[in-house]
Amino acid sequence: MQQQRTFDPVTLITATAPMKADVYGGRAKCLQRLVRLDMPVPTTVALSFDAVHRIANGQMPAMDEVLFPFGDTPLLSVRPSSQDPDWGGPGAILNIGMCDARHAQMVKDIGEPLATRLYLRFVQSYAIHVARLDPEMFDLPANAGQAGLKQALDAFEFETDEVFPQDPAVQLAEVLRSMARAWEGTTARLLRQAKGAPADAGLGLVVQAMALGVGPGECGTGVIQYVDAATGQPQIKGRYLGQSQRREALGDVEGAIFLTHDDRGPSLEDLCPDIFARLVEYGDVCRRKLREEMSVEFTIESGALWILDAVRVQRSSRASVRIAVALAEDKIIPREEAVLRVQPTALSEMLHRQVDPSAERDLIVSGIAASPGAATGKIVLTASEAQASAARGEACILVRRETTPEDIRGMHAAHAVLTMRGGITSHAAVIGRGLGLPCVVGASDLSIDLRKGLIISPDGRQFAAGDVITVDGTAGDVLAGQPAMTEAALDGAFQTLLDWADDIRDIGVRANADTPLDAKTASNFAAEGIGLCRTEHMFFGSDRLGVMREMIFAETAADRRAVLDRLLPIQRADFGELFDIMQGQPVCIRLFDPPLHEFLPSDKAGLRDLAEQLALPLFEVSERVAALTEYNPMLGMRGVRLGIAIPEIYEMQARAIFEATVASATPVVPEIMIPLVSAMKEVELVKSRIDAIAASVAASSKVDFKYKLGVMVETPRAALRAEDIAQHASFLSFGTNDLTQMTYGLSRDDAGRFMSAYVQQGVYDEDPFHSLDVEGVGELLSIGAERGRLGRPDVTLSICGEHGGTRSAIAFCRSQGFDYVSCSPFRVPVARLSAAQLTLLDLANSDI
Known part of the structure; x- marks a missing residue:
């Protein structure tokens, strides 16, 4: 058994001295490395974490031992040495040892003005930071001269009833005590915990001989x-x-x-x-x-x-990537270490414009940071206003109480989105991330007055439509005006790092992409296919929404098919474009999911327009819309339930998929996913109809093709009955947004109202819509994966909810043997890097 090495509480830093960062701090260890590299480092003594902790509790080390290496008339500095430099520490104290006798000697050596300046500076620093006296009493210019020095010494004596200490040992002891106590104070502890330090993080101190920098010659x-x-x-x-x-x-x-x-x-x-x-x-x-x-x-x-x-x-984030890649390319560090050195969040920041860290921030309101990046524009309060603004070439910010699918066109036109309601997986958040659009949701302290065209901040300030604001989706803040921005920066180093990550990671990364623009973004970020295409987002275009509403009002199956026949070529073109962009990579298409009421207007003006479009009386349209309204539509007639009750929709989509497959210039095996399944029979019914459509298209086109049918597991029952379901599904993709919602009994759109209170009080460690709950929801995923493999050993497993791009979810999926994760296109680079880092960490742990 190897004997544990002991470390002295006070150690002179030499090339051979035992010196560890977790004993003496990072600065002490770095100084030793500089000594070993034959750099001219002044004499330095290191005090260990334990020694500093003892000092804070009143147990001082032997001061003669600390001072011995510095001779009879020392002039010293003391600086903090925490384990991680980012954790900070108390400020440095210089010129310890200055006293009347040393001042008199230095007057002869370097002249009275410089000697007096050094002495005055030390008295000021000691009085304010060590004795904790009122700074105003010592607010004197550096060139105050002998009179200023006397004033400072007199002020010290008046405030403390003691003359300024003249013994360097006393001065040093008080400096060490003050810095040790400052580190262990409540304020300092909270500050370093905010930077990621553990509550009990230790502090070392380094005592170093002063290299004056003042005096004769070049200094x-x-x-x-x-x-x-x-x-x-x-x-x-x-x-x-x-x-x-x-x-x-x-x-x-x-x-x-x-x-x-x-x-x-x-x-x-x-x-x-x-x-x-x-x-x-x-x-x-x-x-x-x-x-x-x-x-x-x-x-x-x-x-x-x-x-x-x-x-x-x-x-900066950009520099961290460039430096890591350059060090690896120059063979100074291995590629694996370069991959580990870059924080995944750094990539996220590089993908978007950001508010300049040095810019002044005039905060209007804070909410949930739902989609990263920052954008400035004029306030608009409706989707149509956003489209009009875009047509004029004006940048705009879409502000809504909450967005609905009808707002998608406005979101495409806007530069950023702000909502009063919603959480991390609300409609605005999901679409914002998919579009790479900065988004802040859940800003519940904001008020919107649509009649007056105003938004009102918590402090009562009013901002009218047309006023300029900035949405910082990275920080979750909304700012007045137009602060300075830093631009997105994707250079060669960015791509090189991700190429190395791809060589390392052991789990696939796909993208959630609903439109050709999404697919192009996913392809540019090297996604390995589309893991979720939400087809309902294709129906809100101006050339489709009216047809969709006609279908909803159709009385018979024949009438519905007649209307859907007009949508068929549009859907076929949609899928064909996705296949062309993805160049033979997998494309997983989720069949129609949302409740029908989302396609219908709710306001009087919209109802009048719809009545005019359908040539129906207004009262009849209003009654039909009311009849389709559900108490809880997210748990009502949506997903596979619509596909069974109104099979014509799924039949049209399946035909469009297969006809696009036949026409595709590159071979493609489409993946068709059935949403919101809870029973095996649902899969059997839909599968039989889709198989029939496939046979029909193959016969009419005289082209053989393959396709895969799978299930989106987003109900607890589907996870529990996965063994049965998998017998009819070649893949199971866990939709963690809805699965979390149903497992917790939480509305993902409304949870933001109280979630911060729950997290602050420790009810939940984190918002379960933001970070995958591996204990509760994760257990359902584990059960579903295990039982799914029992039903079909070769079943493909993945998650396609918004958790898919998060590090914790990727780690969980790797531990469960999932094949891939799917996330918003702009999260793909982050997921690729996170997956590689997790692979490397597992390999390192397995070697221990």
Whole structure:
């Protein structure tokens, strides 16, 4: 048995010292790596997580042990060293050790103005951040001189009834205590938990000899990085400021100069060419040896170069992809590691315009972030207004209480959608993600006054139709005006990374695509076919809706067939275009699903138009619409129930599919999916009719073709009876939107009203419409998969609900041996990367 290594609470950082990031923090470990790479790092001592925790509880280490490496007259800095730099920590404290005696000596060495400035700066920092005194008492300019220094020392004594500490050991002890207590405070704990840190995350501290950056000769500080943080492209960036300390050179500071030669002004390359060349060399060493793009903080002291720190370059999503791919292409890291380094959400951000992180945000209302990206436009309150706006070439934002299928044309015309009602799987959310349209739903604090053409924010502000707003579907915010945007960025590195991911992942990824535009998007994102085509969305076009309404009002089967015969060539063309776009890849077509009332108007003006179209009395149309209205239409006459009660619809769709198959230029095996099944007999009835249509088309066309018939499992009973159902179905695709709705007894359109309260109070860990409930709904999926295989061992299994693009659902499907997941087209890249990462993590765990 290997003996566990022990670590000292206080350790001098050397090339051979035992130093681990989970004991002393990431900064301490990085400094050791810099020492090992022979970089000129000032003397540094690391305090472990345990030592800092003890300090917070009043147990100080032996200060003579901490101070010993720094000599008799130390001048020090203390900085935090958390395990992950993104978790933050208390701010650095510089110039510890400044006192009256050290000030007097430094006056002789570097002159009175610089020595006084350093002493004053330390007194200010100590008083505010260590002694926690009122900052206004010490609000003095850096060049306040001897009078300012005396004022600060007097203020400290007045506020604390003690003279400013003169012993470096006392100063250092108080700094360590203050930083340790700050880390363990409630506010700091909540802040780092928001960044993903565990509640009990430890903090290390590094005590480092000051490299002054002020004094005779060339002195100053700077920061250099070797890539553009926005694009990831190689580029030396940074600033250098003479006679300064730490990170003063950053930002728009008077006197700061460029690093590389620049016609606009002086540069460090011109001023100190040898030092600049060394910094460039160190950047290359860091990249090769630390296997990362680093930002290096440096100080020049009387012409000598010191490296104070190196941290991972903060980067945009685009840059994170570019950097990971470049490191792999240069053989610095393997491709598998590059795939693991990129967060899937980074790809999602790259696919859409985003609100610039530095832009000011005038918040109108917040809701549920339903579809990522951001868009600016004029407010419109109806679908027809959105279409009119698009015809004028004006960007618009469609604002509705909630959208219905009748709004689809308006959603196509809009640049973004905002609804008061709805959840993550509501109509607006699903269609928005499919279109790549920024969408915020469930903004229940918003009010809409259709008569006055206004929306009213929670704080009472009114915005009229035509006013400009911005929908941030990534954050779930609606903003006033037009903040600055960053553009979508799909470059070669994006595609390269996904190609590598495809070589690794072990589960298929298809797209939910309802229109040719959706299919083209899916194809561009390398989806392996269409896993769900919701055909009802094809019926809302201007050339189809009226015909569909005539069919609904037809009295007999013969009359319905006569009307549907007019839709047949349109549907055939729809499916033919999908087949052509997908070039022989699988296309899974779900037969007609929604209740018929969704195709009928509900307002008086719409009813009058329909009566005129059908040449029927208004009262007769109104009565018929009322008769078709259901108390709970999502659980009523829809899906397969319509297909059995009104078989002419499914017969027309099947004929259109098969005729498009025969006419397709590329061989295709269409997959026909029956929705909302709950009994084997339903499948038998529909299958017999579809088989008859297939035989009829084959006979008339004299072309043999194959097709697959499957079931969309979205009722609990279908999951429980999957063994019977699978005997008549070659595939089972789990529709997790409806399955979640029926399992929980929750309306997916209304749950947003109270879901945040449920999640906040721990009733549910997460919104089950946003993240697959693997315990409850997942058990039904497991049962359905197991029983489905009993009925048909070679049955194909998948999920096609909105969960399909989420990491947790992909992990679950892989564990259950599913064949593929299907998700909105713009989620396909994210799903491809997530699937690859999950495969790699499983392989790594299996090797342990």
